[in-house]
Amino acid sequence: MLTLVLGTLLGARLAVGQTPLAALCRELASRDPMVAGDGARGFDALCAVAEVAPERAERVLVIVEERLWGARLDQPMRRYLADLAAEGLGADLVTATLVVPPPDAARRDGRALLALRELVRAVAALRPGLRGVVLVGHFPDALLVRTVSWRKRDRVVTGRGTEREHDWGDVPFLRRVPEIVAHRCDLVLGDLDGAWPECYVEAVMPLPTVVAVFDGPPPEPAGGTALAVEVGSIERSDCFLVADGRCTVEGLDVVLDDADRDHECTAADRERGNPLARAEVFVSRIDARGIALYSEVAADGPPAWRPDAELELRLLADYFERNHRYRTEPAGAAFRPASIAHGLGSGFGIVRRGAPEWADFTADGYDAMRGVDLVEVARWLQRGATLRTLRAHSDGLHAAFAAAPDPTAAARGLLGGDAGAAFVESVRRGRADYAYWRGLWEGSAAGDAPFILLHTGCEALSPPGSGTLSYLDPRYGRFAQAESILFFTRAVAIVGRAKVFYDEPGGFVEALGAGATVGDALRRYGELESMAASWSEVGGDIGRKRSYFWSVVGDATLRLRAR
Numbered sequence: 381m382l383t384l385v386l387g388t389l390l391g392a393r394l395a396v397g398q399t400p401l402a403a404l405c406r407e408l409a410s411r412d413p414m415v416a417g418d419g420a421r422g423f424d425a426l427c428a429v430a431e432v433a434p435e436r437a438e439r440v441l442v443i444v445e446e447r448l449w450g451a452r453l454d455q456p457m458r459r460y461l462a463d464l465a466a467e468g469l470g471a472d473l474v475t476a477t478l479v480v481p482p483p484d485a486a487r488r489d490g491r492a493l494l495a496l497r498e499l500v501r502a503v504a505a506l507r508p509g510l511r512g513v514v515l516v517g518h519f520p521d522a523l524l525v526r527t528v529s530w531r532k533r534d535r536v537v538t539g540r541g542t543e544r545e546h547d548w549g550d551v552p553f554l555r556r557v558p559e560i561v562a563h564r565c566d567l568v569l570g571d572l573d574g575a576w577p578e579c580y581v582e583a584v585m586p587l588p589t590v591v592a593v594f595d596g597p598p599p600e601p602a603g604g605t606a607l608a609v610e611v612g613s614i615e616r617s618d619c620f621l622v623a624d625g626r627c628t629v630e631g632l633d634v635v636l637d638d639a640d641r642d643h644e645c646t647a648a649d650r651e652r653g654n655p656l657a658r659a660e661v662f663v664s665r666i667d668a669r670g671i672a673l674y675s676e677v678a679a680d681g682p683p684a685w686r687p688d689a690e691l692e693l694r695l696l697a698d699y700f701e702r703n704h705r706y707r708t709e710p711a712g713a714a715f716r717p718a719s720i721a722h723g724l725g726s727g728f729g730i731v732r733r734g735a736p737e738w739a740d741f742t743a744d745g746y747d748a749m750r751g752v753d754l755v756e757v758a759r760w761l762q763r764g765a766t767l768r769t770l771r772a773h774s775d776g777l778h779a780a781f782a783a784a785p786d787p788t789a790a791a792r793g794l795l796g797g798d799a800g801a802a803f804v805e806s807v808r809r810g811r812a813d814y815a816y817w818r819g820l821w822e823g824s825a826a827g828d829a830p831f832i833l834l835h836t837g838c839e840a841l842s843p844p845g846s847g848t849l850s851y852l853d854p855r856y857g858r859f860a861q862a863e864s865i866l867f868f869t870r871a872v873a874i875v876g877r878a879k880v881f882y883d884e885p886g887g888f889v890e891a892l893g894a895g896a897t898v899g900d901a902l903r904r905y906g907e908l909e910s911m912a913a914s915w916s917e918v919g920g921d922i923g924r925k926r927s928y929f930w931s932v933v934g935d936a937t938l939r940l941r942a943r
Contacts, residue, residue, distance in 0.1 A: 405426040408423060443476050444457070444517055445477070447517070469511065478519070487617070511937075519851070526624065536591065563878045571657045579620045645657050671695075758794050796825075806819070
């Protein structure tokens with residue numbers, strides 16, 4: 381079942397001979413990977429380790445961060461590749477180290493991401509059946525900034541803080557302000573033929589802002605004469621810019637061109653009713669660096685958090701053990717949907733679409749949505765379910781639930797004994813954060829059945845610090861909510877948004893129920909959005925290209941497991 385090229389997965393490095401994949405890796409590691417054309421290499425090291433089931437047309441590329449490669453991950457990764465082969469997928473495994481810029485260099489995560497993208501593109505050319513990419517370890521993210529002409533109605537104050545300050549009240553106006561719409565946009569990596577290198581902004585660039593008040597709704601489509609206009613700029617760097625529509629201002633005259641858009645899209649993408657960049661391959665990340673930590677107690681201040689390399693490897697090994705169990709053991713009584721919600725509506729009706737027999741399923745505790753505190757969250761996890769959804773107001777660090785009335789007693793009840801102060805504080809405040817998830821893990825209180833999670837909370841997949849820090853900074857991604865859930869519960873894949881918004885990935889659960897992988901099921905959302913007659917049907921101006929906001933942590937090759 382498991383065919384390895386020139387050896388087995390033993391040790392940190394292997395001789396891989398003269399296979400086309402090995403030659404490709406050597407070639408990419410020796411040159412500028414067509415990112416900037418300045419001769420700088422993208423990779424410090426790139427090594428082809430294994431080809432699994434080389435006769436299989438459909439394949440997955442697994443990229444492992446080289447610093448993690450060794451005996452501790454050998455057996456879990458060997459079994460993972462065998463599991464892929466058993467499900468009909470071939471796999472290519474490479475280890476990689478991206479070039480680290482000098483300490484005084486400006487942040488350029490996007491450039492490193494583009495080097496990684498060139499690797500994926502080259503492998504896709506070598507393997508026409510490439511289906512997806514699984515990143516194991518810490519790799520850069522694409523930060524996505526979008527500018528769109530948003531016609532809206534709200535209170536507007538112009539000239540604020542000056543002698544020209546004027547409160548227009550609740551009026552229709554045009555707002556065109558660049559904003560971060562995805563702190564992690566894996567579409568940039570998965571869309572292999574899009575014009576993403578041309579969208580990359582490396583150095584600091586001032587991006588214009590426009591707010592214009594009109595006497596009535598902003599004229600469409602070409603603009604008109606406004607009552608008041610404010611122009612300015614926002615500086616952005618190291619990001620991918622999606623600029624939809626053009627706006628020029630002269631005095632009070634505002635000229636709009638909504639047709640000047642979709643520059644990241646291919647010609648085929650632009651032929652759709654609602655043009656969107658679409659991924660050729662799915663992407664997912666398995667990265668424990670930001671949550672594998674230990675604390676050093678300081679004599680006169682808060683504890684200092686340090687990376688724990690041993691814990692990182694342990695969490696990765698445990699994850700692949702859970703991944704194997706999910707793939708190979710029937711769900712049994714855990715073949716159920718489950719939803720938990722606080723401050724947002726129930727998602728039970730959505731996850732029940734994952735299997736015909738779930739259509740009328742009801743059971744106590746499987747649709748938790750009233751007065752949900754962190755005690756109930758733990759109990760919910762302990763009820764076996766294979767497909768879950770979590771719906772609560774959140775950010776990259778936590779999801780918000782109800783406060784527990786007696787947090788100390790509640791924490792002891794959950795963990796069966798004394799709980800740390802940070803865990804008790806999380807329970808008291810209703811913050812499902814790093815301290816909470818890790819406390820459940822350390823207390824063996826996070827349930828037993830592996831599951832796929834659809835998380836609709838805002839910024840659930842946003843790496844903390846991604847707007848300002850390089851991915852190489854040890855604070856980047858620290859205490860991340862999504863990774864805390866992935867490694868400290870029994871989750872095997874989490875689908876979520878990296879923006880403050882309110883959409884649901886349409887068609888995802890239905891595609892999953894029809895047998896699609898998690899990655900392909902999420903790609904279905906973009907396909908459905910692109911088939912709309914226009915973006916006004918799928919989010920309007922502010923929801924423009926909302927499918928770009930979604931990504932996967934965990935393993936996107938997984939399917940909904942059978943009973």
